[in-house]
Amino acid sequence: MPAHLLETDRLSIIPLEREDWAALSAYYQNNAAHLDPWEPRRGPDFHTKSSWHNRIELSRLERQDGRAIKCTLRMRETQTLIGVSNFTNIIRGAFQACTLGYSLAAEAESQGLMYEALAAAILYMFEIENLHRIMANYIPENRRSAALLQRLGFEIEGHARDYLHINGAWRDHVLTAKT
Numbered sequence: 001m002p003a004h005l006l007e008t009d010r011l012s013i014i015p016l017e018r019e020d021w022a023a024l025s026a027y028y029q030n031n032a033a034h035l036d037p038w039e040p041r042r043g044p045d046f047h048t049k050s051s052w053h054n055r056i057e058l059s060r061l062e063r064q065d066g067r068a069i070k071c072t073l074r075m076r077e078t079q080t081l082i083g084v085s086n087f088t089n090i091i092r093g094a095f096q097a098c099t100l101g102y103s104l105a106a107e108a109e110s111q112g113l114m115y116e117a118l119a120a121a122i123l124y125m126f127e128i129e130n131l132h133r134i135m136a137n138y139i140p141e142n143r144r145s146a147a148l149l150q151r152l153g154f155e156i157e158g159h160a161r162d163y164l165h166i167n168g169a170w171r172d173h174v175l176t177a178k179t
Helices: 018-030 032-038 049-064 113-127 143-151
Strands: 011-015 069-075 081-091 097-104 133-138 155-166 169-178
Touching: 011 049, 011 113, 018 032, 018 049, 018 069, 018 081, 049 069, 069 113, 081 113, 097 113, 113 133, 113 143, 133 143, 133 155
Parallel strands: 097 133
Antiparallel strands: 011 069, 069 081, 081 097, 133 169, 155 169
8 A cells, every 4th residue: 555545635544554643643642632522532541652653553454354445635835733533444345345444633624624634535535445434423423524424425214312432422413425
Protein backbone atom coordinates (compact mmCIF):
# COMPACT_ATOMS: atom_id res chain seq x y z
CA MET A 1 0.00 0.00 0.00
CA PRO A 2 1.44 3.41 -0.91
CA ALA A 3 2.43 5.91 1.76
CA HIS A 4 -0.43 8.14 0.58
CA LEU A 5 -3.50 5.98 0.25
CA LEU A 6 -5.35 8.80 -1.50
CA GLU A 7 -5.03 12.46 -2.36
CA THR A 8 -7.86 14.91 -2.98
CA ASP A 9 -7.72 18.55 -4.02
CA ARG A 10 -6.86 19.65 -0.48
CA LEU A 11 -6.05 16.50 1.49
CA SER A 12 -3.66 13.59 1.86
CA ILE A 13 -5.25 10.45 3.29
CA ILE A 14 -2.45 8.40 4.82
CA PRO A 15 -2.54 5.06 6.66
CA LEU A 16 -1.29 5.37 10.25
CA GLU A 17 2.47 5.12 10.59
CA ARG A 18 4.63 4.80 13.70
CA GLU A 19 5.97 8.34 13.36
CA ASP A 20 2.40 9.73 13.50
CA TRP A 21 2.12 9.11 17.23
CA ALA A 22 3.01 12.67 18.38
CA ALA A 23 0.75 14.36 15.82
CA LEU A 24 -2.13 12.03 16.71
CA SER A 25 -1.64 12.60 20.43
CA ALA A 26 -1.59 16.36 19.88
CA TYR A 27 -4.69 16.15 17.66
CA TYR A 28 -6.69 14.34 20.37
CA GLN A 29 -5.40 16.58 23.17
CA ASN A 30 -6.01 19.83 21.26
CA ASN A 31 -9.52 18.71 20.29
CA ALA A 32 -10.54 17.00 23.53
CA ALA A 33 -13.42 19.35 24.37
CA HIS A 34 -14.62 19.23 20.76
CA LEU A 35 -14.48 15.41 20.43
CA ASP A 36 -15.38 14.29 23.97
CA PRO A 37 -19.18 14.30 23.46
CA TRP A 38 -18.83 11.86 20.55
CA GLU A 39 -16.05 9.49 21.65
CA PRO A 40 -15.27 6.93 24.36
CA ARG A 41 -13.40 8.18 27.41
CA ARG A 42 -9.67 7.69 27.17
CA GLY A 43 -7.55 5.96 29.79
CA PRO A 44 -4.68 7.71 31.58
CA ASP A 45 -2.05 6.15 29.27
CA PHE A 46 -3.86 7.05 26.02
CA HIS A 47 -1.35 9.78 25.09
CA THR A 48 1.87 7.98 25.97
CA LYS A 49 4.33 7.18 23.21
CA SER A 50 4.24 3.45 23.98
CA SER A 51 0.44 3.36 23.95
CA TRP A 52 0.35 5.13 20.57
CA HIS A 53 3.03 2.83 19.17
CA ASN A 54 1.00 -0.21 20.28
CA ARG A 55 -2.22 1.11 18.68
CA ILE A 56 -0.43 2.07 15.47
CA GLU A 57 1.25 -1.35 15.26
CA LEU A 58 -2.14 -3.02 15.76
CA SER A 59 -3.50 -0.78 12.98
CA ARG A 60 -0.63 -1.86 10.70
CA LEU A 61 -1.37 -5.53 11.39
CA GLU A 62 -5.11 -5.02 10.82
CA ARG A 63 -4.37 -3.30 7.50
CA GLN A 64 -1.96 -6.08 6.51
CA ASP A 65 -4.60 -8.72 7.35
CA GLY A 66 -7.35 -6.79 5.53
CA ARG A 67 -9.36 -6.17 8.72
CA ALA A 68 -9.12 -2.37 8.89
CA ILE A 69 -7.75 0.73 7.19
CA LYS A 70 -7.13 3.58 9.63
CA CYS A 71 -5.85 6.87 8.23
CA THR A 72 -4.83 10.36 9.14
CA LEU A 73 -6.29 13.25 7.17
CA ARG A 74 -3.72 15.93 6.42
CA MET A 75 -3.79 19.19 4.53
CA ARG A 76 -1.84 18.53 1.32
CA GLU A 77 0.17 21.75 1.35
CA THR A 78 1.23 21.74 5.02
CA GLN A 79 0.74 18.06 6.00
CA THR A 80 -1.02 19.33 9.15
CA LEU A 81 -3.11 16.55 10.69
CA ILE A 82 -6.74 17.72 10.78
CA GLY A 83 -8.64 14.46 11.30
CA VAL A 84 -8.89 10.70 11.05
CA SER A 85 -10.95 8.21 9.09
CA ASN A 86 -11.21 4.57 10.06
CA PHE A 87 -12.73 1.70 8.11
CA THR A 88 -12.83 -1.10 10.68
CA ASN A 89 -14.36 -4.52 11.21
CA ILE A 90 -13.87 -5.38 7.54
CA ILE A 91 -15.64 -8.65 6.85
CA ARG A 92 -15.20 -10.47 3.55
CA GLY A 93 -17.13 -13.37 2.05
CA ALA A 94 -20.84 -12.94 1.55
CA PHE A 95 -20.93 -9.73 3.64
CA GLN A 96 -18.13 -7.59 2.06
CA ALA A 97 -18.73 -4.80 4.59
CA CYS A 98 -17.09 -2.56 7.17
CA THR A 99 -17.79 0.15 9.72
CA LEU A 100 -16.77 3.77 9.16
CA GLY A 101 -15.64 6.10 11.94
CA TYR A 102 -14.17 9.59 11.62
CA SER A 103 -13.39 12.84 13.41
CA LEU A 104 -12.25 16.30 12.41
CA ALA A 105 -10.44 19.08 14.26
CA ALA A 106 -12.68 21.91 15.44
CA GLU A 107 -10.85 24.50 13.36
CA ALA A 108 -11.27 22.40 10.19
CA GLU A 109 -15.08 22.19 10.38
CA SER A 110 -17.45 23.94 7.96
CA GLN A 111 -15.00 23.78 5.04
CA GLY A 112 -16.22 20.57 3.38
CA LEU A 113 -12.99 18.77 4.28
CA MET A 114 -14.55 15.68 5.84
CA TYR A 115 -16.93 15.32 2.91
CA GLU A 116 -13.96 15.60 0.52
CA ALA A 117 -11.97 13.00 2.46
CA LEU A 118 -14.79 10.51 2.94
CA ALA A 119 -16.13 10.78 -0.62
CA ALA A 120 -12.70 9.72 -1.90
CA ALA A 121 -12.12 7.09 0.80
CA ILE A 122 -15.57 5.52 0.35
CA LEU A 123 -15.00 5.28 -3.41
CA TYR A 124 -11.66 3.59 -2.68
CA MET A 125 -13.31 1.10 -0.33
CA PHE A 126 -15.97 0.20 -2.91
CA GLU A 127 -13.78 0.16 -6.04
CA ILE A 128 -10.36 -0.97 -4.79
CA GLU A 129 -11.22 -2.95 -1.65
CA ASN A 130 -14.34 -4.38 -3.36
CA LEU A 131 -16.65 -3.80 -0.42
CA HIS A 132 -20.41 -3.84 -0.93
CA ARG A 133 -21.58 -2.12 2.24
CA ILE A 134 -20.20 0.57 4.57
CA MET A 135 -21.98 1.20 7.85
CA ALA A 136 -21.70 4.37 9.92
CA ASN A 137 -23.55 5.15 13.12
CA TYR A 138 -24.02 8.40 15.02
CA ILE A 139 -25.51 9.76 18.23
CA PRO A 140 -28.90 11.34 17.40
CA GLU A 141 -27.79 14.76 18.70
CA ASN A 142 -24.80 14.81 16.32
CA ARG A 143 -26.46 16.83 13.57
CA ARG A 144 -23.16 17.39 11.74
CA SER A 145 -22.61 13.64 11.30
CA ALA A 146 -26.24 13.14 10.32
CA ALA A 147 -25.97 15.79 7.59
CA LEU A 148 -22.57 14.54 6.38
CA LEU A 149 -23.66 10.93 6.09
CA GLN A 150 -26.87 11.91 4.31
CA ARG A 151 -24.87 14.03 1.85
CA LEU A 152 -22.55 11.05 1.25
CA GLY A 153 -25.55 8.85 0.39
CA PHE A 154 -25.90 6.86 3.61
CA GLU A 155 -29.43 5.76 4.43
CA ILE A 156 -30.91 5.35 7.89
CA GLU A 157 -31.59 1.70 8.63
CA GLY A 158 -32.63 1.90 12.24
CA HIS A 159 -31.91 2.99 15.77
CA ALA A 160 -29.98 1.10 18.42
CA ARG A 161 -30.64 1.65 22.11
CA ASP A 162 -27.57 1.92 24.39
CA TYR A 163 -25.36 1.07 21.40
CA LEU A 164 -21.94 2.40 22.46
CA HIS A 165 -20.38 3.65 25.69
CA ILE A 166 -19.54 7.24 24.75
CA ASN A 167 -18.16 9.92 27.06
CA GLY A 168 -19.01 7.87 30.14
CA ALA A 169 -22.56 6.77 29.26
CA TRP A 170 -24.34 4.24 27.08
CA ARG A 171 -25.72 6.18 24.12
CA ASP A 172 -28.37 5.43 21.53
CA HIS A 173 -27.22 5.58 17.90
CA VAL A 174 -28.78 6.04 14.49
CA LEU A 175 -27.66 3.18 12.20
CA THR A 176 -26.87 4.06 8.59
CA ALA A 177 -25.33 2.29 5.61
CA LYS A 178 -24.29 2.89 2.03
CA THR A 179 -24.17 0.13 -0.56
